[in-house]
Amino acid sequence: MPEEVSRKSSNLVKSYPADLEESLVEGLLNFIEVLKTELLISNESKSKQELVEVQLYRLITENSLECCFPNVETALYIYSSLMVTNCIGERSFSKLKRIKNELRTTMSQNRLNNLTTMSIEHELLVR
Known part of the structure; x- marks a missing residue:
């Protein structure tokens, strides 16, 4: 799994070089470890209708983890805005x-x- 995360995050950094840094790989791997801790358990009480990506973004912002995972936050923000951009065009x-x-x-x-x-x-x- 770390190899797949590394490969896909490298592709993402190449697609958005002005927004994301190469350290996204390490940030994602560390964020995965954070998700295995109490933060994820406390977040499970929230609405199940929310998209996973939105839950992950809320997890970062509500727990003030922006400074720890700036590239992960940016990647989630980019991902969440892509769908809206596509729908507006269609x-x-x-x-x-x-x-x-x-x-x-x-x-x-x-x-x-x-x-x-x-x-x-x-x-x-x-x-």
């Missing part, structure tokens, strides 16, 4: 396709772009 293309099919012949490109933006960000407009 939603944009889905909205654009629907708007473009319904209103393609009746408006200019500028108006279509504005309508698409308003449709995607409708939560901001309602407030």
